[in-house]
Amino acid sequence: MPLPKHVFSPPFNIVRSSHVVLDVTDIERSLAFYEGTLGLIVEDRVGDTAFLRAVEERQHHSLVLRKSAAPACERIGFKVGSEEDIDKAATFFKARGLRHAFVDVPYQGRTLQVTDPFGMQIELYFTMEKRERLLQLYGRYQGVHAQRLDHFNVFSPELQDAVDFYALLGFRMTEYTEEDGATGRIVAAWMHRKGNVHDLAFTNGRGPRLHHFAYWVPSPLNIIHLCDVMASTGYLENMERGPGRHGISNAFFLYVRDPDGHRTEFYSSDYQTMDPDHDAIRWSVRDPRRQTLWGQPAPRTWFEEGSAFAGTPVRDALFKADVIIAA
């Protein structure tokens, strides 16, 4: 299939992926996981909501955990380039008849919540309260030394449409997986705004659902230490896949599941993509190296499970791709 052209002047400017809001059923249990084991920093705790960030992030939060009766992804957040971009975004979503609302969100400035054409819940903002820089307060580093939220990966039932829509918003494809042959369909796509491999990736599948959010870590050794810690503190079963090396993105990765099943990736070793003439890399869906340059094949859960968006029904994908699953 022809790839979408890159839109250099999108209707509004998304700078990067910023934060995720998760519904969890037991805040203490979730904090034991995200703070106590993974080592994220709890910046604030207000009633049944906890706000966490990673050591590089000066923004107030990149992960919000809200107590809820059932697990879900409330929404994913992107930072835009200016206050004006928020208004442009409102105009854009209004013109398309898509749900959009300005809401008050703690610690954030003007915030626009929208539903994309596929049912994914998103919020856009320009300003968020800034907090003390932790990057050089090494005494506070714990767990995996997560440095910053890097990207989201979502299951998309209408993959080509999703790719086309986000291309329109200026997301640029860096790598993609495709069926072979003249009529081969795109099965997964990695798209960026901030100049590395991705801010937002799409995987063909029942959705819309959040497949994972990812934190960037400095070195594979941080990930190996996390494996050691999880295996010896009761979280062995929460290690779903990895460590290993993806062909796609070149990431050295580990996927973990939180106590409610939400999936986080720890991610190292990607590359820069800000050149306007940067070429996207095509991977055949039959090339096992795309998912696993080396390492074990992904388990079935990794292909099938994800976090539904709160209050949003999910649909089967338009087609089923032929992926390689661990027996």
Next chain:
Amino acid sequence: MPLPKHVFSPPFNIVRSSHVVLDVTDIERSLAFYEGTLGLIVEDRVGDTAFLRAVEERQHHSLVLRKSAAPACERIGFKVGSEEDIDKAATFFKARGLRHAFVDVPYQGRTLQVTDPFGMQIELYFTMEKRERLLQLYGRYQGVHAQRLDHFNVFSPELQDAVDFYALLGFRMTEYTEEDGATGRIVAAWMHRKGNVHDLAFTNGRGPRLHHFAYWVPSPLNIIHLCDVMASTGYLENMERGPGRHGISNAFFLYVRDPDGHRTEFYSSDYQTMDPDHDAIRWSVRDPRRQTLWGQPAPRTWFEEGSAFAGTPVRDALFKADVIIAA
């Protein structure tokens, strides 16, 4: 001093630092250093000129070594965002009466060579021949596993003017060193285009001269291995400073000198800066942590020596800052 305002719509779009052209007096000796010890990849060799790149770079070269009677920096190169940006740049330099010329450069598309108001030699291009992706050809990794050219650092005799000029071109300050007090002057500045700490840094001093060009490496362990290799292959004296951690940029660093004295930094652990409301970090010139969060003070050579631009006279700095030098 007031910091320059960030210019979001500069007269032309520089994407990132791209490459450096060095005059060296003995190509074989230089290749023994850059290829044989540091592990850069020789992509082409044409007569007395060698073209090298690092493993992430798809562009033909990030380091060009030219045989010459005397060592010098021929020029530093930046990639711009489009062919149109080259023309806009030509217009910009012409309007200011600055030297500018379109030249034929091997492996590059249309290339504009200019002299900045301070005498620094620069070339701008949009397209360069692309070569096979090496990032996942791990069998070709050698030496320090340099991944990509990251930035340039130059001695500037008129530092505030240089900062103001490059701010006009859209370079944004991320960190700076300043004298204390109401009339304190900026002594050094780190400015970026691509979204990390810098593409171009200025250090107050006799110039214009290239202080160093830097390659990004994945991990401090790569740098420690390079120290081991250099110390045991006859290059101990070429290790000028480090390893250590800068306060500024948070870099884990090593500075090495090539056989002609040109200085390269290997650089790890910096951070992202693409937020439009990203705040610059101020360091007092009296704060020893800015240069050395930990590690030995820099030797005198590190403060005083650099590569002059070929054919360009150098001037003393307008003032002398009070830095901390190893006895």
Next chain:
Amino acid sequence: MPLPKHVFSPPFNIVRSSHVVLDVTDIERSLAFYEGTLGLIVEDRVGDTAFLRAVEERQHHSLVLRKSAAPACERIGFKVGSEEDIDKAATFFKARGLRHAFVDVPYQGRTLQVTDPFGMQIELYFTMEKRERLLQLYGRYQGVHAQRLDHFNVFSPELQDAVDFYALLGFRMTEYTEEDGATGRIVAAWMHRKGNVHDLAFTNGRGPRLHHFAYWVPSPLNIIHLCDVMASTGYLENMERGPGRHGISNAFFLYVRDPDGHRTEFYSSDYQTMDPDHDAIRWSVRDPRRQTLWGQPAPRTWFEEGSAFAGTPVRDALFKADVIIAA
């Protein structure tokens, strides 16, 4: 079962595991693997025999590759404490009616080749030619940076008898796997002479066969780099298991197969055991953490395949243990 008592004054003094002699069917192909990819140093090449060592080893060889019509393990070698120990060993094996012969072996001093009661081929020596120290010639480090041969692991069909025999020779158990219950049998045992987890390990199974020989490497990052190199130089299929962490020995490990199927482990992170009152660690055969503190279960090949000793018939094990195999 009661563990064997430690014999502090064995009939002769084995210092440590030293080297392995392998029959391979294509020397060039094997050297492309061991030298070209793993990075071992070829110290000598005499006709159809190649002698390799790792960077810490001052001895002439720890791996000998001999061209042969069929793959096999010729023998494993141990260093003894003195020339007198060789004679004591000869007396010992003679008294038990076991095959023993003094042979000329290139680069080694007086060498005694013996067959243990279970058919395993062993050679004992005190002196081997010494070669230049490479540990600080970092420019010669390649591949996985293997530092020294650490241990052998063999399939033993009569496991308890083998443990008892080697205990008599002063090998001391550090960890073992056992069936549960009052009559639980030992299923695997790790035994040392040199003061770390093992020089020689026994795994219940069809044998005698060499399961693997292991080189110690400094850091998990060396192993991850080897994975990257193997996956991108045509050796993906030669990566059999890992990387992961064993519960037993605490090793961060990778198992690879050479072109003839011989198995090598790269091994990091074990611990010291020289205390005379050091307690052996028991693992239940039903505890999955013993083999895999974290990581994927071992594939069937890892449990079933090994290198027979040249000219030595193999027998089924006396019993079959119930291990956990990847589906």
Next chain:
Amino acid sequence: MPLPKHVFSPPFNIVRSSHVVLDVTDIERSLAFYEGTLGLIVEDRVGDTAFLRAVEERQHHSLVLRKSAAPACERIGFKVGSEEDIDKAATFFKARGLRHAFVDVPYQGRTLQVTDPFGMQIELYFTMEKRERLLQLYGRYQGVHAQRLDHFNVFSPELQDAVDFYALLGFRMTEYTEEDGATGRIVAAWMHRKGNVHDLAFTNGRGPRLHHFAYWVPSPLNIIHLCDVMASTGYLENMERGPGRHGISNAFFLYVRDPDGHRTEFYSSDYQTMDPDHDAIRWSVRDPRRQTLWGQPAPRTWFEEGSAFAGTPVRDALFKADVIIAA
């Protein structure tokens, strides 16, 4: 000078260096350093005495901190091979008219405290209470991930005599520094019992004083992280030397000073030495690589300062070696 012959059957069997007892002036301040920053584990606290160990150690303590009016080293401890070895040691010291006394020491079995011929305070024991194995309780790893006490280094005013005495006790030289020329004197010596580079090293100088005790750590990255932590938690001034690579022992090292000035080394990358025909390595005192394969020269404090043994007068060295000191 001729090196001492190795004594394979010493009068009693010292297995390895085991622990150090330090007098400190403020227990809380010392624990903030050793536990809070370096990450050692406090196993017990009894009144004004704290007992710490590292993660690999099953023994109750390797570091004992005792509140005292003035800083000193109370003694260094070695583990012997059996109860009988303690009695043999008592006999040995008695025969030489050296102070020796059996004392009750908490958590230790029968313990013999002796004064060596040079005034150094030593205790010998065979059994110490064992505690839970922490090596695989990765959730308890903090700071530098110190794994085990590795060795002691002491200033010796009569260096050749000290080397000869400890050689008599079975300590074996692995590396030494010597003046050049036919009458060159040994200036420093590294001697082991346990099979790696050293348990006990001697440096010519005013003594007897403890120069440092060292913990082994798995990787240089652990040391770099400790540098980051110390530099950002108020301990920058406590970092005395390093990180760097010693020629001697091949160690990647960092030396830190505790709040009372006691010196600890963190130490990685050494090698095995258990071969009976292992050759000692000679370094010329004029070879700068012996101390620093690469890195900055040691500061004057590193050559001059150490911890006196409590109640033991110190003497100047018999001669002064010509070492290389940072200006």
